[in-house]
Amino acid sequence: xxxxxxxxxxxxxxxxxxxxxxxxxxxxxxxxxxxxxxxxxxxxxxxxxxxxxxxxxxxxxxxxxxxxxxxxxxxxxxxxxxxxxxxxxxxxxxxxxxxxxxxxxxxxxxxxxxxxxxxxxxxxxxxxxxxxxxxxxxxxxxxxxxxxxxxxxxxxxxxxxxxxxxxxxxxxxxxxxxxxxxxxxxxxxxxxxxxxxxxxxxxxxxxxxxxxxxxxxxxxxxxxxxxxxxxxxxxxxxxxxxxxxxxxxxxxxxxxxxxxxxxxxxxxxxxxxxxxx
Numbered sequence: 001x002x003x004x005x006x007x008x009x010x011x012x013x014x015x016x017x018x019x020x021x022x023x024x025x026x027x028x029x030x031x032x033x034x035x036x037x038x039x040x041x042x043x044x045x046x047x048x049x050x051x052x053x054x055x056x057x058x059x060x061x062x063x064x065x066x067x068x069x070x071x072x073x074x075x076x077x078x079x080x081x082x083x084x085x086x087x088x089x090x091x092x093x094x095x096x097x098x099x100x101x102x103x104x105x106x107x108x109x110x111x112x113x114x115x116x117x118x119x120x121x122x123x124x125x126x127x128x129x130x131x132x133x134x135x136x137x138x139x140x141x142x143x144x145x146x147x148x149x150x151x152x153x154x155x156x157x158x159x160x161x162x163x164x165x166x167x168x169x170x171x172x173x174x175x176x177x178x179x180x181x182x183x184x185x186x187x188x189x190x191x192x193x194x195x196x197x198x199x200x201x202x203x204x205x206x207x208x209x210x211x212x213x214x215x216x217x218x219x220x221x222x223x224x225x226x227x228x229x230x231x232x233x234x235x236x237x238x239x240x241x242x243x244x245x246x247x248x249x250x251x252x253x254x255x256x257x258x259x260x261x262x263x264x265x266x267x268x269x270x271x272x273x274x275x276x277x
Contacts, residue, residue: 026062033058035155036065038236040103053093056084060101064108065156074111078102102207107156109256129205134218135181136163138265139193141227146245147269149262150189150230151252153240159252161261162188162241163218177219185223189241190231193223199268200261220261222268246270 026033034046037057046054060081063072078101085093105111138161139150151159164184167173172180178195185193203217232241244252246266254262 022059022062025066026058029062029066030058032155033061033065035236035239036061036104037100039155040100040107042236050090050093052089053085053096056081056089056093056097057100059084060097061104064101064104069111074105074108078105099207099212104156106204106206130211130214132168132214132216133166133177133180134163134216135166135177135184135221136161136218137181137185137193137195137221137223138199138262139185139189139191139223139225140265140269141225141243143227143243148227148243148245149249149265150191150225150241150243151249152189152232152238153242154238155236157253158255158258159244159249160255160258161220163220164188178221181219181221181223188233188238190233191225191228193225195221195223197222197268199264202257202261204257222265 037046037049037054041049049057060077063077063080064074067077078098081101082094082098085097089097141148141150150162152162153159162185164180164187166177166180166184167175172183175183177198182193182195185191198219199222200220201218202220203215205213206216207213227243230241230243232238246269249262249266
């Protein structure tokens, strides 16, 4: 079928090896790609996404997450997927594909982004963008005379901090950052935490498939919890949750913007366990 499509759409023997590699890669990573789509477009279950859009997303995400960036830069992967959506999808397909892939691109730390390329991207004043509050925590426990951190693992291959939205529904719209963080961590990994102090804040612009650009402000806390089994909430985007000794976290794959938060928390815990303490 691939050979027939190559002939039908004007491809040649030069194009075919690339197409075969791309097709094989997408099929091999299909389950992982679908998990990423679920996380990046939480309001759009896979079965509600048009088949053309769904498959364009899989192709674009495969190139964005797994392709050699020296051959397929991240921005090229996104732009090519948008163009495919405009040609083969519906009226809103291009905007939808852009929103989902843009959200993933932001989560990856915007690889290959060039400062000079910003130009018209931020026409709307930053302060005027809608704000979404999130709360997260470096959760620790003391067990057997050692400190442990509770971390979650996402489908992008990184260990990170448990976090969630604050005041995201009418019945909790007035909750504080501390209250929201306690609630979200209980829901996500099943721990009852006690917040000790705030250790950092991170704010960035993200793209929502339907709402467009928005500011996300994450407040991070240092929080204590009992050392007990973690119960990971079954939802798209996360696939594991574990306790790690402080001495073991140095080898983990963290996002760059998480390192200062985790480092600050570890230093505070080391200070607590210093001589005479």
